[in-house]
Amino acid sequence: MRKFRILLIEDNPDHASLTADCLQSDGEEVEVECLASGEEALAFLTDRYAKANELPDLLLLDINMPGMNGLDLLRHVKSDSKLRIIPAVMLSTSMSMRDINEAKANHANSYVLKSSDFDSLESALLQLKRYWRETDTAAPA
Amino acid sequence: MRILACLLAMWLVPTLAAAQDVWRVAYNHFPPYSFQSETGDADGYAIDLIRALAATRGVEIEFAFLANPGEIVAALGDGSVDVSVALARTPARQEHAIFSVPHQSVRIRLYAPAESAAEVAARWPDGVRVGFAKGAYPAVVVSRYPTAIPLEGTTNPDVLLNLMNQEIDAAIYPDTGFRRLVEAFDTRRRFIAVGDILDEVPLHLATSISRPVLAETLSADLSSFIVTEEYSNIVQRWFGEDAATVWATRTVLMLVGAVAAVVAIAALVGHYYQRRRAEAAMVAFAQEKAEVEQRAAEQLRSRNNRLEKKMSELEELLYVVSHDLSSPLVSISGFSRNAMRAIGADQLDRARELLVRVEANVRGMSRLINGVLSVSRIGQETTHTEDFQLPDIVDEIAMHLDGLLDARNVRLVCDQDATLTTDRHLFGRALQNLVENAVKYGCPHDKNVVRIIVDEAGNRLRIGVLDNGPGIPQHLRSRIFLMYRRLQSDDSGSGLGLSIVSKIAERLEASVYVDGSTETGALFWIDFDASEQSQRKQAA
Numbered sequence: 001m002r003k004f005r006i007l008l009i010e011d012n013p014d015h016a017s018l019t020a021d022c023l024q025s026d027g028e029e030v031e032v033e034c035l036a037s038g039e040e041a042l043a044f045l046t047d048r049y050a051k052a053n054e055l056p057d058l059l060l061l062d063i064n065m066p067g068m069n070g071l072d073l074l075r076h077v078k079s080d081s082k083l084r085i086i087p088a089v090m091l092s093t094s095m096s097m098r099d100i101n102e103a104k105a106n107h108a109n110s111y112v113l114k115s116s117d118f119d120s121l122e123s124a125l126l127q128l129k130r131y132w133r134e135t136d137t138a139a140p141a
Numbered sequence: 142m143r144i145l146a147c148l149l150a151m152w153l154v155p156t157l158a159a160a161q162d163v164w165r166v167a168y169n170h171f172p173p174y175s176f177q178s179e180t181g182d183a184d185g186y187a188i189d190l191i192r193a194l195a196a197t198r199g200v201e202i203e204f205a206f207l208a209n210p211g212e213i214v215a216a217l218g219d220g221s222v223d224v225s226v227a228l229a230r231t232p233a234r235q236e237h238a239i240f241s242v243p244h245q246s247v248r249i250r251l252y253a254p255a256e257s258a259a260e261v262a263a264r265w266p267d268g269v270r271v272g273f274a275k276g277a278y279p280a281v282v283v284s285r286y287p288t289a290i291p292l293e294g295t296t297n298p299d300v301l302l303n304l305m306n307q308e309i310d311a312a313i314y315p316d317t318g319f320r321r322l323v324e325a326f327d328t329r330r331r332f333i334a335v336g337d338i339l340d341e342v343p344l345h346l347a348t349s350i351s352r353p354v355l356a357e358t359l360s361a362d363l364s365s366f367i368v369t370e371e372y373s374n375i376v377q378r379w380f381g382e383d384a385a386t387v388w389a390t391r392t393v394l395m396l397v398g399a400v401a402a403v404v405a406i407a408a409l410v411g412h413y414y415q416r417r418r419a420e421a422a423m424v425a426f427a428q429e430k431a432e433v434e435q436r437a438a439e440q441l442r443s444r445n446n447r448l449e450k451k452m453s454e455l456e457e458l459l460y461v462v463s464h465d466l467s468s469p470l471v472s473i474s475g476f477s478r479n480a481m482r483a484i485g486a487d488q489l490d491r492a493r494e495l496l497v498r499v500e501a502n503v504r505g506m507s508r509l510i511n512g513v514l515s516v517s518r519i520g521q522e523t524t525h526t527e528d529f530q531l532p533d534i535v536d537e538i539a540m541h542l543d544g545l546l547d548a549r550n551v552r553l554v555c556d557q558d559a560t561l562t563t564d565r566h567l568f569g570r571a572l573q574n575l576v577e578n579a580v581k582y583g584c585p586h587d588k589n590v591v592r593i594i595v596d597e598a599g600n601r602l603r604i605g606v607l608d609n610g611p612g613i614p615q616h617l618r619s620r621i622f623l624m625y626r627r628l629q630s631d632d633s634g635s636g637l638g639l640s641i642v643s644k645i646a647e648r649l650e651a652s653v654y655v656d657g658s659t660e661t662g663a664l665f666w667i668d669f670d671a672s673e674q675s676q677r678k679q680a681a
Contacts, residue, residue: 012468014498018475064464093467096460116470118478 003031004133007056009041009073010034010091011065015114019060019091022122023129030129038068042076045083055086058132061108063092063099071102078107087132164355166191167205167213167222173321173379174227174245174344177206186379187226187344190244193371194362213347214238220351224359228347239356241363243343245376250338252319253311254304255331261311262335272309274300285340289313301326302403311335317380458516458640465509469502476502512637519644524564531559531604535593538573542580551580555593559602563649563669571645571653574638575606575665583608583663600670605656607664618655642667 006023010016013036020032033056035041041059048054059077061070068076070090077083089110090103103111110128115121168175168183175185183204195202205222207213210229216222218237229247230240251271253261261269271289290309292299300312301322314322316334323332346363348356366372480495535555539546546553553576561568572593579591586609594605613621622643646653646667656664 012472014472014476014502015468018472018479021479022475064461064468093464093471094460114467114471116467116474118471118474121471121475 003029004058004129005031005033005056006058006060006129007041007044008032008034008060009036009038009065009070010060010062011036012062015062018118019125022125025122026126028129037065038070038073038076041073042068045077045086049082055083057086058129059086059088060091061088063090063094063103071099071106074103074106074108087135089128089132163201163203164191164195164224165203165205165222167207167216167225168227169207169209169213171227172318174247174318186245186375189375189378190363190366190372191224191226191346193375194359194366197362197366198358217347217349220349223349223352223355225347227344229342230345230347234347237350238347239350239353241346241348241356241360243345244363244367245344247315247342247344248317248338249313249340249342250316250319251311251335252304252314252332253335255333257310258333258335265311265336269311270309271311271313272300272303273313286313301332304332305330313339458513462509462513466506469506472502473499509637512641516637516640516644519567519641519648522567522648524567524648526563527565528560528562529565531555531557531561531593531595534561534565534569534572537569538576541573542577545577545580549580549584549589550587551584551589551591553591553593557593557595559595559597559604561602561604561669563651567645567649568667571642571649571667572604572606574642575667578638578665579606579608579610579663583610585610594664596666602669603666604669605664605666607662609662612661613655613663615657618657621655622653 008016008019010019016034016036020034023030023032033044035044045055061073063070070092074088074090077086077088084107087109088107089112090099090108091112091114092099093114094100095113100111112121112124112128115124166183168185168188170176171185173185175183175187178184183206188204191202205216207216213222213225213228214234214237217225225238227245228234228238228240234240251261251265266286266288269288271286272292273286273289274292292303292309300314301319303309304312312319316338319332319334346359348359476495476498480492480499483489483492483495532555535553539553542553545551576591576593580589583589584591589609591609592605592607594603594607596603596605622639642653642665649669651670652668654666654668656666658664
């Protein structure tokens with residue numbers, strides 16, 4: 001059985017490593033690819049699709065990043081006919097309604113608040129992973 | 142026949158007797174020849190003359206004060222009066238009255254204010270506004286000056302008033318009368334005769350056309366009277382030196398009444414204009430009030446706009462700061478939990494690694510909190526304006542950033558001098574922040590130069606910081622100060638450097654912006670308006 005592939009886009013290396021740890025803390029091995037910017041992630045996705053018709057099973061997008069931020073990347077992904085099927089979950093410390101509404105408007109599949117209660121953040125990430133692993137097709141965008 | 146003669150005698154005798162007993166004498170206002178005194182009695186030279194003549198005949202006089210010579214001539218014509226005392230003879234008047242030998246003459250001259258008399262004389266008669274008392278002169282005299290303006294009002298003082306008010310340039314007036322008139326008015330302005338005597342008009346007694354016998358009698362009496370001492374006394378009284386005082390006094394009394402009336406009218410007119418002025422003042426006040434209100438509303442609007450801008454900047458700051466504070470908290474929370482698990486599993490090295498990350502995140506939070514406090518303090522610090530040289534400040538910055546410059550192999554260059562007049566400490570901090578940013582984000586090579594540039598043109602003094610990095614992307618140039626965002630992920634700063642620079646610039650009444658013209662390297666300007674600087678210098 002092939003591993004569940006997650007692409008994490010996160011500019012904060014501490015958050016990247018902590019998130020990657022969380023996603024595997026239930027003992028299940030998943031493939032977590034981590035990129036530090038929106039630009040890199042878009043290039044990676046386009047390239048991966050063109051070469052191998054291979055896409056990640058889940059996108060985890062941080063919002064606050066220099067340059068192309070998570071919401072910019074979401075817009076690109078969800079307006080691309082080949083990429084839009086990938087479930088995209090926003091990960092952010094922002095509780096701003098502006099960010100939440102913009103994520104919703106751009107067809108984000110979920111929005112997870114990076115909580116400083118690390119246990120609840122971990123359980124939320126694990127639940128997400130299980131949900132999208134068990135769901136065969138992406139929700140229509 | 143006897144009966145007829147008796148009847149005629151019975152009719153004639155009372156008629157003649159009555160005619161001999163009372164003379165109905167008409168006069169008009171023509172001082173000093175004739176006028177009505179303040180008590181309403183007839184007075185003047187010609188009045189004295191007729192009284193003297195009546196006295197020699199033992200006749201009483203009934204005076205009739207008429208408005209003007211025209212009315213007198215009409216009254217003589219229809220027999221409602223018997224005699225008029227001082228009238229000039231004209232062919233038209235001879236149809237209604239019988240004229241005696243002349244007893245006086247009126248010399249008519251032109252009078253003008255002393256200061257403009259020469260000009261009036263030079264222009265006369267063309268272009269001179271000449272006035273005369275309407276009805277005072279025979280038509281034949283007036284017809285010689287067709288451009289003259291007949292002045293309304295029956296009193297000759299009207300002429301002087303018109304002259305004083307400059308409604309006319311000159312007045313036609315009897316010479317003796319005019320002198321008296323001016324004396325009576327006690328005017329400080331001098332009026333003098335212009336040119337020669339215009340006319341000399343003889344004055345006669347005029348008797349009703351219906352009284353030829355009386356005309357004969359009066360003319361004969363007058364001829365013999367004008368050679369007597371009594372007549373000389375009358376002339377002396379009215380035209381001599383003493384006479385002037387008497388007449389002037391009487392005229393003054395009369396004029397007091399006239400002046401009182403004028404004052405009353407002036408008061409009414411004054412009241413009217415006062416009211417007009419008050420109304421105009423109220424309109425002006427209302428306009429001013431509206432303008433003040435409009436200005437206040439505009440100020441309020443612009444203040445509101447500034448506040449709204451500030452609010453949105455603050456919201457933006459709050460957004461970024463809350464993210465930048467939450468972010469290390471997430472890390473601290475995760476690393477410390479993992480560290481506890483590692484300790485539980487006896488993995489002490491792993492726990493130490495995690496705690497190092499915890500410590501790094503705490504330091505990051507601390508820098509951010511200090512940065513926010515710095516921004517808030519800039520608005521509260523008092524500024525001290527002074528003159529200083531730019532290279533001195535650059536040397537201080539190079540000393541402060543010595544370690545950083547060495548580590549990144551950066552040379553800080555300032556080869557232009559400039560004298561600045563502003564707060565040295567705040568300006569130094571702003572410039573240091575820009576240099577720090579330039580070193581951190583604009584020096585990717587093995588050897589780098591950060592250059593301080595002076596641009597002095599006209600009233601403008603700009604200090605620039607140029608690095609040799611990738612430059613600021615066009616789409617971020619306008620947002621870079623507003624968003625308080627780092628363009629690169631970096632752990633070394635609070636992320637509020639540009640925010641601090643922006644706040645300091647605002648405090649120093651300068652502006653700060655990214656130069657849009659550079660191809661490579663970012664160029665930040667701190668821009669002072671030199672005229673504002675000199676104003677501040679003067680104020681200091």
